[in-house]
Amino acid sequence: MKTNMAPLLPTLHDPSALRHFDRAQLKQLADEVRDCVLDNVSRTGGHLSSNLGTVELTVALHHVFNTPHDRLVWDVGHQTYPHKILTGRRERMPTLRQLGGLSGFPQRGESEYDTFGTAHSSTSISAALGMAMAARQKGEDRHSVAIIGDGALTAGMAFEALNNAGVCDCKLLVILNDNDMSISPPVGALNRYLAQLMSGQFYAAAKNAGKSVLRKAPPLFEFAKRFEQHAKGMVVPATLFEKFGFNYVGPIDGHDLDSLIPTLENLKHLEGPQFLHVVTKKGQGYKLAEADPVAYHGPGKFDPSVGLVKPATAPKQTFTQVFGQWLCDMASHDGRLVGITPAMREGSGMVEFEKRFPNRYYDVGIAEQHAVTFAAGLACEGLKPVVAIYSTFLQRAYDQMIHDVAIQNLPVVFALDRAGLVGADGATHAGAYDIPFMRCIPNMSIACPADEAECRQLLTTAYQQNHPVAVRYPRGAGAGVMPHLTLDALPFGKGEIRRNGERIAILAFGTLLHPALQAAEALNATVVNMRWAKPLDVALLLRVAASHEAIVTVEEGAIMGGAGSAVTEALNAAGVLKPVLQLGLPDQFIEHGDPAKLLALQGLDAAGIEARIRARFPREQRVQSPAPSLVQFPR
Ligand SMILES: Cc1ncc(C[n+]2csc(CCOP(=O)(O)OP(=O)(O)O)c2C)c(N)n1
Ligand SMILES: CC(=O)[C@@H](O)[C@H](O)COP(=O)(O)O
């Protein structure tokens, strides 16, 4: 709805003013916020369709609640651009997800309105419950509101929190933002249940019961009656959430401020845990995103008047695509293969696999822990599960990896996408820790392909093993070494010398082999493509160590406990005294920005690797090995 009123956003520096806006002003404000989201995301790229869907909800929340005193906890946080725009960050929106700019997610350090840092899903109810109980314990009068999507609600963690919250006496409101979408169409029994809640049949059966429940809460009953008359919203009891101990209200139209605002106002005055079911549309207000919310979930830059267009020249093949093709080829070859994704079908390159092998494809929802144990069960019965999972999301399933897969030594392949820095999503999504956290697990192996061709070969090698193996590869494209479409493997646990030089041997794990090779040209160093962080090719390492003055290890992962640490451990164990320079990601979180720039800032591009080696091992000085008397080796 466009009006002739002067724009409201430019003079709105925090949400306190909008608390006094009338309904017409709030509607105008929502329109302005939506335009602002579309305009900015089309210039920066980012999570578009989820944000277009939360505009009215955000306006209503900041209108009704006394933020930041009242706590809004957004789940995932990829839908918080309207919240950022309304909380003093509108002018910084052009910097979104860029180096030094606004984060794409809530961050406590960015604004006092960002009450809880997020980006991994399904944490909001736990965090909001913690805040609500803290308020109670401290005698503070405040509301805590968790806003969680229907996709995020599929995670076990969300249900752990509901289970706890339902018996807690505190001011907690959980808002389910139900747009009937995850990144891809939602899956599972919960989705079916939510669809039932929405169905006329359920509503008809529940309406009378709803009235009797609501009579105990007169103001809510009054507006419920009004909604019925106007057929705008409805109030029904819902067995599942009520059985968890919540007072369930909804479903209501999450784009209708006339429904949202009085509902929230009334809920504010009810005692005990409250659950509001709000129905929204992903992409609301931008026709192209409404029609294709998957494509507009996280687009790059685009012209809003045209929409997303196919690039004129085919872009370089990504590691994700290499994996997707390999998965289909291996599935054609071996009927035992099953593919599992925890809600990341597109991001993990499994769209084609689902089409071609629907009975061997499992999207288990945002449920990484379940995905891994489910794979273990499949493997017990002789199937060959491939779990495609982002490195950062595997963190959720650490115990499952140890307890259910590794201890039982089950042949599960982990296709670990987004290993290393991911760029615009920042620290929460960086695949920085997988080598350290997997390397210490007995029975696990870890392959680190240096390019696309090796990625395919090492996936085959991993698949041939009779124990768990992870193959880690980064976001996007690599050196452009395209695979042959055969299913040939590389030797298990073996590296290769890629360049013979003198003095310094650079041991590269993964795609940083290529900048390492460039650096080595200038240094005349030896370069080894190690390929495996575990098992380490110790024979090759010792051979190289014997013929060089110093070792440099390079990896796109945390230095502490990483592949470089494996090298120093192996040298120590063999009683070899050799200086080792470990290059990788430092002991700090690396924020969002262009991935190449971020790597350069960490000294992990060719120039940085060369400079750091020169600084540590100047050519004019002969490299000294550590004094043997200082080190005791066990016999
Ligand atoms: C633990 C975890 N797994 C996977 C993801 C990737 N992810 C981000 S948003 C999303 C879908 C969320 O759906 P929903 O909560 O319904 O929000 P919507 O985008 O529909 O608003 C997924 C799977 C994540 N952020 N965290
Ligand atoms: C919010 C979230 O977790 C996802 O949407 C993520 O941003 C996707 O990342 P990719 O673009 O690397 O698939």
Ligand SMILES: [Mg+2]
């Ligand atoms: Mg959703």
